[in-house]
Amino acid sequence: MRQSFDETTDPSFGARHLPRVRARMAEQGLDGLLVPHEDEHQNEYLPAANDRLAWLSGFTGSAGAGVVLADRAAVFADGRYTVQVRAQVDPDQFEILDLVEGGVPAYLEAAPKGAVIGYDPRLHSPDALATLRRAAEKAGATLRPVEVNPLDLAWADERPDQPSAPVVPHEDRYAGESSASKRTRIGQAVADKGADAAVLTAPASLAWLFNIRGGDVIRTPLPLGQAVVNADGSARLFLDPRKVTNELPAWLGDAVRLEAPEALPGVLDGMKGRKVLIDPGQSSAWYFDRLEQAGATVVRGMDPCTLPRAAKNPVEIEGTRQAHIRDGAALTRFLHWVDTVAQETLPTEREVAEALERFREETGALKDLSFDTIAGSGPNGALPHYKPVSRTIRRMEKGSLLLVDGGGQYLDGTTDVTRTMAVGEPTADQRRMFTLVLKGHIAMAVVRFPAGTTGHQLDALARLPMWMQGFDYDHGTGHGVGSYLGVHEGPQRIAKAVNTQPLLTGMILSNEPGYYREGHWGIRIETLQVVTPPEPIPGGERPMHGFEQLTFAPLDRRLIDPALLTPDERAYVDAYHAETLAKVGPLLDGEVLDWLKVACAPL
Structure with a gap:
């Protein structure tokens, strides 16, 4: 890869x-x-x-x-x-x-x-x-x-062929629920909307509902196709026959009929008089036009797989925990390399990104990256989603910062993590800004909130330490993440933009405040976290959700100014580093483990 x-x-x-x-x-x-x-x-x-x-x-x-x-x-x-x-x-x-x-x-x-x-x-x-x-x-x-x-x-003459990667089962030991059980639930959701059937066009919904994965889309294990799911849980799944593996029909079972995509228009045309649920935010206008011309009653509504897919079950959450520990060990090896070899050789951003990929590949479990690695040195780090392209590639520079954002796709989970590292001795200004970002990150990590709270309502917490000093950042604070699916998954998110979706138990989100000084350097700290069930707080009246941290990799202690942290914030950093050492340390040895012990020492 x-x-x-x-x-x-x-x-x-x-x-x-x-x-x-x-x-x-x-x-x-x-x-x-x-x-x-x-x-x-x-x-x-x-x-x-x-x-x-x-x-x-x-x-x-x-x-x-x-x-x-x-x-x-x-x-x-x-x-x-x-x-x-x-x-x-x-x-x-x-x-x-x-x-x-x-x-x-x-x-x-x-x-x-x-x-x-x-x-x-x-x-x-x-x-x-x-x-x-x-x-x-x-x-x-x-x-x-x-x-x-x-x-x-x-x-036409130059266009590549449509992808035809094999569609394979995604075992229940990773999915946590059988496809038959999911189809029963989704069928009931369709009926509850007053519909006879739902048309699904989002590849992530097909992957989740039928417990299958594919390789048609880079960085995300998606099979391209469509499905019609009836209120009784039976379904028709439209896949290119070239993608259908020998094991797939038996995996799907008798209640799922496999058909070629060419059959879909005729199926839609045959829905006259039926009430059909379809998502106007995820499905193209062609489906709506076709159904209306066929005489179907179109029921506009959210794809019924969206929320169940977003709220992970206990098996998916445990798988994601394990994926992050494995990924955290690879990331720690990378951070050790940055702090030792790279500090001397000052590699290019592309070499940095390739090194991180190499450490992830060495886990033996990596199926793909979850997105192209972002590796920004100095001024390029001030571009929040910069990727090294030929004309702009820089080397690491002493006295500046290196921002690296990457993730992996594993059978048991999807990872996404950002770390910012000092190259040489950081300045007081760099330490100040990193610590302000860290304060916002901690606020989002420890927050408790009642049922019905949206990410939009929480967003200001991560910004407040910077706002109080006259700074801000122009991207969202958190996006949803799938389970061996998309690294960007809705409908949940944490951002200034209004989002009406409450955060539900099992939803995975990133926590990634940042600061970007144009022309100089950028800072971002990102971990993934999962919404925990509401629990009472001693002395309180209402049960509250919270977040469990999923990502474990050390922060660059050279960039932390402890004087700017409250006692509770310092305690959080020490506890996070202790947990990182306890979970990731057993996967490491030698000089990398020794380095991690120092990196995770109390402030």
Whole structure:
């Protein structure tokens, strides 16, 4: 397994591909075309065959969008990809614009009056499409669905084949519940919504519901496909026959009918008179259009697998604990390497990332990374989701900081952890800012909260120590994480943005406040934690949820200023380090274990 650092910094992508797309647009009478990053499954990470935005523009980030008009074009990316998008996209061919501030809707509001802008209904959720349609109408333009995507026609001769990785059972010893039991629960949830069936299009829902995993999507063990689940728990699962292994039919059982994806349109057309539940946030507009044309009654609602998947069962939680201990040992070996070998050799960011991957591979249990490793030295660490791409790679620098964020996919769990390390002797300013971030991290680790509390309501706790000193960070504090599934999983999250989903027992979230000094260095501390059942607090009146820490790896004590910590905060750091040594230490020996004992010594 190798890092998928993208070397695509060839500015000729737009010059070569835009004219071909415009020619196909003209054949369909279109003045413009929307090119979302998302594919037919609304995936964050894409198989090469579905990465339309990358083929069009060269931009390979996991979030973005494109708009092609007859005389101009634009690529949109968020703050995570500021450096990457400018390294990969030719500014002579594309305007490079912010995905969040204004984004595609604002661009469409300035479209030529009377313009007809095409969109592929398989690539846009109805909710997202409604926003884009309103924006186009403000300009006097119209959106028109296309039967065949002009970009796909232009790409045809060069387009990679669709992925066909084998779909394999995910054993109950990892899943914690049989697929039959899950299907019974989901069928009942469908009935409770007043529906006869649900259409599932999210690969993560298929993986969870049928206890299967695949390899169609990089960094996430997902099988691409669709399913129809009936209220009685029976189901039809649509998978490319090339992906169906010999063991799969027996694993799924008689209540699950395997069919090829080509059969899905006919199945939807046959749902006349039935009430069908489908998620407008996760499924594309094509499904809604098809069901309505067939005469089905569409019941809009959350994918019924979403919340059960997010609230992990005891087996999944224990598996995740074990995955993190194993991963913590690999990470500790890496941190020892950074603190010894790398302090002398000052490797490049890519060499740093490859070293971390090598230590994870040496566990013998790594199935994949959970995302491309973020390794930012000095100024690059101030870009929260920077990845080493050719034009921007730096070496470690004495007197600066190294920020490394990475994770692994293991059969029993998914990990994601960030550590910030001093290179050479840290400055007082670096220690101050690291400690302020640490104070916010501790606040989120120890908080207790009543049932019904959302991540949005907790977010300020992690920011308060920095707010009181006049600082802040511009990303969320925490995202949901799957169980040998996506490293980004909803609906739970901890962020300034309003999120109405209460935190439930068993939900796994990251805790990752940070601070970024543009042009100098960045700091982030990230661990994963799981929501614990509500329990009474001595002397209190209401039971309270809390968080159990899952990630164990030492913090860089050189960056901690104990004078800025309260006694309780110092006690937390000492207890966390003691637990790290107790859990990770038995997997280590020799000089690495000796180093860990020093790294975990009381403040």
